[in-house]
Amino acid sequence: MVDRGATPATVPPPDDWPARPELILALNRTGSFDWDLTSGRLHLDPCALAVLHVPPDTFHGSITDLTGRLPRTDASRLDAVVSSALKDGSDSYAAYYRVRTGDGSLRWTYTQGRIQRDEEGRPCRIVGIVRDATEELEQAGPRELAAERRHQTTVVETITAALAHARTVQDVIDFFKDAQAVEHLGSDLLVLGLVESGRIHLVAEGPSVHFIPGTRYTRIDDNFPMSDVIRTMTPCFIESRGEFAAGYPWLWERIKDIGIASAAYLPLVAQARPIGALGLLYREARGFTQQERNLFIALSSSLAQSIARAMLFDQEHDIAEGLQQAMLPRRIPDVPGANIAVRYRSARMGRDIGGDWYDAIPLPGGRVGAVIGDVQGHDTHAAAVMGQLRIVLRAYATEGHAPATVMARASSFLHELDTDRFATCTYAEADLTTGVVQLVRAGHIDPLLRHTDGTCRRLPVSGGLPLGLSAEFGRLDYPVTTVELDPGETLLLFTDGLVEQPGSDLDEGMQQLTGIVREGPYELQKLADMLCEAVGERVGEDDMAVLLLRRQGAGARGGGKLQQHIAPADPEALSAGRHMIRAAVRAWGARERSDEIELVADELVTNALLHTDGAAVVTIRMLPGPERRVRVEVDDKSSALPRRREPGDSGVSGRGLLLVERLADVWGVEPRGGGKSVWCEFVVPDRHHAADNGPR
Structure with missing residues (x-):
């Protein structure tokens, strides 16, 4: 019999008692992380990597290594939670979100972080845990989860958080096209329409298998719920099948087999002007309480502001990008003996234009000048300075000045402008007959050289101070580096937007770029497209310009200077x-x-x-x-003048x-x-x- 009078002191504990914290966390599928906000370095222990389903060999200590592990909506919501905690002075945060496993399925995860701040109250570090929460949420029961999803206050908070960082109209559309959008909204189906040129364009519906032919574009004066709410700028609540059939017979005949019984159509109004409508459709007949209607109106207001902000961003970005493109050369000239490819891509974050530019300058004697540069700043002033610098560099080069003189004069020109901006630049003057290339660098990134066998290496080019600064400090001597460009070899000039990534150093970006160029296609235009695609999915705050110069097998006739x-x-x-x-x-x-x-x-x-x-x-x-x-x-x-002399025997x-x-x-x-x-x-x-x- 068990001696119930025995005390804990008389019963020997297990040999491994008490368990170490690492064992306790691992058995409960809980990992830890340490995120240094100053340097951007992120540490995940092995258990955290397992919870987040990140292969250890793909994690290199950067938050960008987690890109794509979370669905877009979950990533946006988590980002909004963390950003809010950092800004409002909170010392902690917590959130549930989903992560993708290796087979593409989703599992729920819970994270909790403690925010550390410096003496001035600025956040500098986050230390926390992540754990698998799938079983926890499953044990809550489908009824409780369904009730939580349908709670309208949560809907408003979820949508607001998800759209907080939507920058373009396409970002908003992508959110509603996501398969989880219907679940977040608590409805069974949804439709989103935007006003375009006097018509309503249905830009998102879910699920897409229920698309109704003839509803992609409709008129505002048609007999549709969306048309009504846009004309009147008031919501429309349909609480039964009979009400749907009586009010909109044409539409009802086409959706009755889907099983829709009720709906809420919400106008999207921004600055007293309707810009679209959102429809939430339900398979069950339901009444909408006044509280629910008020919350739906709040939802439509939040969504309208997000779409209006995205529309304004798209308009400003299109104007800015058009101005930037106007500042760049309208066409790249055909240069005998050379193939040239250029690309420019604006930043995916921020509406301001940048100061990146490229230029190709035909020169006498079978020569060509290639320029790549970047003016400090991302605004119209940077673009204006860029345009002036591009013109004067071209003028100095075509006047016949040596590369070092071209750079020195451009620096003096920028210094004399009424601006506080400086610019980095690389100027290469290539003799296509001899293959000799003279390079001058002003604070810019070293170029790359791709050989005919596909191998690629970084060209160390001696450099001087950036344009403007060298004139200010009286250091206008720019050393010239001379290299040979064999037929078929390619010189790559680019700005830092091609290689710099948040949380990564420049050398790492250069190594990645070298690998891309090495494995890239030989055809020059395809290689330039590939470089753009390499940064197309990367979110950054810098624009990018690239110029590729390949020497052909037969150069120009005669010899240049x-x-x-x-x-x-x-x-x-x-x-x-x-x-x-x-x-x-x-x-x-x-x-x-x-x-x-x-x-x-x-x-x-x-x-x-x-x-x-x-x-x-x-x-x-x-x-x-x-x-x-x-x-x-x-x-x-x-x-x-030199004098010819006869030296003695020992002279x-x-x-x-x-x-x-x-x-x-x-x-x-x-x-x-x-x-x-x-x-x-x-x-x-x-x-x-x-x-x-x-x-x-």
């Missing part, structure tokens, strides 16, 4: 100059004289840097005419011009307004003769 600015004590610029000359002479079919041209050019640059007080500018070009000649020019700011200087005279076919010196130019020319074999020795 290439320049490199080389400052004293700048070995990187000197190396870039040598690289530019080497690539140019090989692409022009002068491989047989490549070493001679490189050696002479290097000697002239070295003399300019040693015997003058400033920088040197080296220029290489292919001269037109029956005899193919490569011309190298080195400009400096000194007016002193270590004076041999430079002798070397130039021996290797070049002809050379000379030309005085310039602010200095001089030392030049030399080399006769190179016919292009067809050198084809077999060209670059492979």
Whole structure:
């Protein structure tokens, strides 16, 4: 027999008593989370991942990793609950919502969070739990759940929360097209119509299998319940089948087989103007109490305000996007030797336009300039500054200025404008004959280079300060990075809207973009479309511009002009100059004289840097005419002309011009307004003769 007089102290406890909190939570399918609002990092323990049906290998510590796990309506409602708690000073919140499992079914989940705030009362962290609530709600019984769903006050609160973040009319329509919308409203069927050009457009109905032919578009003066409530701006309550048949015989003949017995039609009125109507239909005859009617009117008012706000957003967004598009080039010119694709996509959040832009500028000598940029801010002022910057950059480039000069002048222009905005920008000048690309970057993101085999890598481009800031701080020197673009290779220029995501760093976004480009199609326009699709479903507050430049197999005839600015004590610029000359002479079919041209050019640059007080500018070009000649020019700011000297047996200087005279076919010196130019020319074999020795 059990000794009922035994005390707890005399009965030994289990070996694992008391159970650890982790075990208790796990056995009750309860997980924990820790959300740092400042950094955006989110921690979910293994049990929380299981409750939310998130595979551990797909979770990387960001709230965006949960995108798509909740139905749209549940996600909106949960977001509204959390946002309200953060704003009104609450220290906690709780909510029920559904999550999708791996097979697509839905399970109920309960979450509870405690909000931590800093000394100034701003929320900085949320710590809480999530647990499976499916069995809990099932045990409540269908009668209690049905009564709760039909409670009209809950209906108003649910709809208001769900539509709180609906930004566009399509967002509102999508909510009512959701299979759960009927359940949230507590009715058996619903219809939503909006006034468009004097007609009523039925934009949503549920379930869709009950669509009545002939009701998609109806006139406001037709004998329909929606028409009546829109004309009179008063609700219509139909409480029986007989009342329905007597009032609207044509419609009744087409819906009586569905089993509708009563209905409530609510006008949607905003600013004393009807914009649509909502119909809630029931299979059972029912009377509507005065309290229910008042709550329905409140529901229609809330819905009307959401739709009116969405309509205003759509109108303003269309106007803003049209203005933004007008600021961008109307067309991208056809450039011989190149394929170019451009795209612009406005932000999915916010109605303001942005300052992102692109441009492609045809230049003489088989060259093309490619520009990508982003003006600070998202408003009409940013768009206006963008339009002016695009024009002046194009003007400076077509005037023949070197890439570094183009960027410096654009920065000075922006600084002189009556604005406090700055802009980031990348300018690339590509010689399509040689494949040499000179890049200048002003605080912008590095571009990408996709090779012919599909591999893709980030191009590290030396950069300067953003436009406007470099002029303000007197740092207008922009270094030039020179790369080679082989036939079939693609240069990708883009703004940060393509790679930046909430809760993720830039490097992560660049890695994702590199993977997309690597796996993307070869056809340039399809690749550009794919990049837009990659960000199409992502909600962000920044717009996006992208420019793709691919060098074709056959470049323009003749050789263009290439320049490199080389400052004293700048070995990187000197190396870039040598690289530019080497690539140019090989692409022009002068491989047989490549070493001679490189050696002479290097000697002239070295003399300019040693015997003058400033920088040197080296220029290489292919001269037109029956005899193919490569011309190298080195400009400096000194007016002193070089002298050819005979060095002694032990002399270590004076041999430079002798070397130039021996290797070049002809050379000379030309005085310039602010200095001089030392030049030399080399006769190179016919292009067809050198084809077999060209670059492979």
